[in-house]
Amino acid sequence: MSEFALLSEPIRRYINDKRWGAFRPIQSAAIKRILGTEDNYILVSRTASGKTEAAFLPILSKVDFKEPGVQVLYVSPLIALINDQFVRVEDLCRYIDVSITRWHGEANQAAKKKLLKQPEGVLLITPESIESLFTNHPEHARALFSRLKFIVIDEIHTFLGSDRGMHLRSLLSRINDLAADKKPRIVGLSATVGDYEEPKRFTGDPAHTKVLIDPTAKGINARFKYFKQEDEYTPQFIEELYNQVKDSKVLIFPNTRGNAEEIAVKLKRVSERKKGHPYFFSHHSAVDKELREYVEDFAKTNKRNNFCIACTSTLELGIDIGTVETVIQVDATHSIASLIQRVGRSGRREGHESQLLLYATEHWSTLQSFACWELFKEQFVEPVYSQEKPYDLMFHQTLSILKETNGLGRQALLQRLQNNPVFSRFSAAEIDSLLDYMIKSEYIEDLRRELIVGAEGEKLTTSRDFYSMFMSAVMLKVIHAGVTIGELELTPWLEVNDNILLSAKIWKIADIDLKAKKIFVIPANDGKKPVFTSGSGDVHPRIRQKMMELLNADLNRDEADDSAIDSVNEIKLLFKDFRLDHLSAVRPAIVKHKEIDIYTFTGTKINETLFFLIKTLHIAAELEDRKSRLRVFDNSINLNELVANLRHQLLNIKMHVSTLFENGEDGFRLSKWAVYLPVELKVEYVLQNSFDIPGTTAFLEGLQLATPILAETIVK
Incomplete structure (x- = not known):
């Protein structure tokens, strides 16, 4: 029986109406396996290969949505990705008359209340919102999660080996504890997985988790250039960049937010001087959400105009921004996984190669760029590392469980923690020792028959920061003429009369109101150098080993111009x-x-x-x-x-x-x-x-x- 025949009639009608010529390889494999077995699956294929549909076509065909309760939970690392995928999945759900709801801090409250009155359909959510439900409204968590048949985890690689990922794993275990019948099946989606055992462990049931891989590689035309820079990008380099981007749709990935802003501002100035197009943007976490969404929508819906977006990892993930013709990486990425995600943003249309231009502004960056590219071609992806004994997460989840249950007997709490796969390596004695410390420090109160959240624990669990694993920096809203244009982290260097780069413009700080957490700015035109700070990531040993290996190798002159070859030769001389x-x-x-x-x-x-x-x-x-x-x-x-x-x-x-x-x-x-x-x-x-x-x-x-x-x- 063909994959098409396996799908339900409404889903087949959807495919006919969309005039699909054929399924993508990952879709064919997923339809057969998800419909034909009871296993969990990790779907691995390149960006824009149809992974979302690969998961939802069989899931929506298999699930009986007439049964009570939410049937499918989609978990995303980003609110923006939820909003993007909502449109795609809603179109599918319309054919089977199934409701779909977004649940995050910015989602429609009326839709949430409607879902709580009648839990049904598909729910799109972030890990932090799952935690919030368990902590503040355990009755809602039970209503929404107890009858799930499937959990889809998008961009699962972003969770692997991270604090946030271990938190999600713990939450998945707690969702399983609520199951009225069988535990929900898990389907993970990713374009970049190096160690296939880690995502299998992530599901909590590696023995019944399979990885489906589409090895089809997309053609990539890569070119390397070297352009020496000092403290800031020179006019010559910006001119060079402008000539590369002026006539096409381009994403530029520098490695910091400050560099993204500097490039966007300087390219826009060159374009104004040369009467070029005005569509130069910046996109990163400090840019206001509405402005980011405007940039995403412009790139996605714009058909005629060329554009250039200088961005950070905010555009690495699967947010649909339509047709991008070229990706420019300025200085080496810190990981192969990041390079894979970025390259995948271009050439998404069938029959089009991805275009990748790698600029290095310093000799070691040139060498690292070559090393990352060679490892990319060898299909190496950094394996992820997870803590064996995440005491910090156990501290957090202990408070969360006690808040959820309004108190538990010590033995019952110990059992719940031991049954959670994330804490499987802890002995009972190690858990007991942590509980004793939490009682002594008043994070927990011992009422003899049960443990409850203590006075110090209450301060933590009632904070808005309790739902997440990442440290919340103090952020100040940046405002011009009453309009919020973004936010900046409070740091010692922020002073009145300083210039800052934000949203592809230079602003002068007119006033800082720390009490209101606001920075008031005006357009700057005094030529004073702007300031911006941000960091970079860890580099895997294999990349550095490849760098040493390349010092004894001839570089591919079809990919690198003389400037890049000469740059690496400088290190060879050392x-x-x-x-x-x-x-x-x-x-x-x-x-x-x-x-x-x-x-x-x-x-x-x-x-x-x-x-x-x-x-x-x-x-x-x-x-x-x-x-x-x-x-x-x-x-x-x-x-x-x-x-x-x-x-x-x-x-x-x-x-x-x-x-x-x-x-x-x-x-x-x-x-x-x-x-x-x-x-x-x-x-x-x-x-x-x-x-x-x-x-x-x-x-x-x-x-x-x-x-x-x-x-x-x-x-x-």
Whole structure:
């Protein structure tokens, strides 16, 4: 029987009305498997390959929506993605006369109330709204989640290995606990999954979870260029960019919000001077929601006009913005997964190649760009890492469960936590120890027969910040002439008369009202340099290894122009006296007048672990992770002894971290909920998350630091 014949009659009518010529490969596979088995599925295929329909065509055909209750739950990492997918799924649901409802902080309240009166159909929601329902309205959570047949998780890769992902896994387990009949089946959607076991574990039932992969690759025309920059983008570089974007529909991905704003503003000025089109925008999390939605809608509905959007990861995910002809990446992405998502935004129409232009503004960025591209072609995607024992999440979920149940017996609470797959590695003694601490600290109150939320816990559970895993920065609304144009994080550098970049314009700060959390601005025209801050992500060791590998390879001149080749050759000159072999444990050390530069060619977290260990030896040093370089400010150090001492210090790293916490000098970044843990568990959190101890152990094993003099004799 054909896939088409397996679908319900209304869904077949939908397909005929849309005049589909054929199913995409992922759709054919998903229809047969979802309708023919009772397993969970992870659907993996490139961007714009029809994954949403691959999930919903069989699900809507299989589910009997005449049964009471919400039948299908769609979980998204972004409100914007919910709003986007709502339109697509609503069109489908109209054919089977099924209601579809959005549930998030910005959704229609009347539609929510209607759903609570009569739970039915399809519900689109974020993890934070699920948490809010469990915490504040457990009766609503039971009404909405107890009869689910399917849970669709969009962009599931964004949840893997993150605090937010572990939170969602815990919430899925709690939804299962509400099931009136069988547990709902899970269908995850992703364009980028490296480790297929991790998404299977994510469902809570890996034995009954299958991964469907469409390996069809889309043609990509990639080009590499190098254009040296200093503190800000030069007029020559902006002119170069303008010539690339003026006649097409383009997304530009710099790696920070500030760089996105700078590019958008400067391109718009060039276009005004040259009488070009006016459609230059910025798009990132600090731009006001309505302005972001305007940009998305313009890109999606505009057919005739060219446009250019300088953006960050806000446009990496599957929000439909229509036809994009070219993606420009300015400086290397920090991950292959991010590069895959960004490349996939262009060439979405059948028969069109994706166009990718990679500009580097610094030599190490050129080398990393090549490394990421080579690994992309090798189909490498970074494996994700999840905490084995997320004490911070257990702290949070313990309070949430007690709030949901209005109190539980200690044994019943212990059982619920142990039954949750996220906490499966915890012993009963470890959970009991945390509960004792929470009681002692008044996060929990022990009424002998049951545990309830305590006085300190009440302060946390009644806060609007309780529903999420991410730290909420203090944000100030930016207002011009009564109109909100975006928001900026409160930082020490924000001062009156400073210029800021926001929404592709330069503004002067006229006033800051900290009490009202507002910044009042006027257009700036004084030429004063604007300010903006934002950060970057961790780089996987495999990328750095590939960078070292490329130092011994010839680059593809069909993809790179002379500027890019010459840029990488500059780094090759730095190591001309070394015979680097990426498979060996030898790393170059360059002795200078007062310091030694050690090039580790390994990942960010291993570099940070090594840097911490060096500091425990009371050696003055600095880390420049972008170059994978540790600089030791003492050129008399014996390198063999240094490696031996680092191995020894690694064995005692827990003691060193504990000492810093005890002395109040830790300086470690803790998660939102880890700050409430006892000191010994804060130490465990740091060891699991701030460092890569297994990776550093493997890196130090056999490590030899070679100077130019020794390089020839050590490396065979």
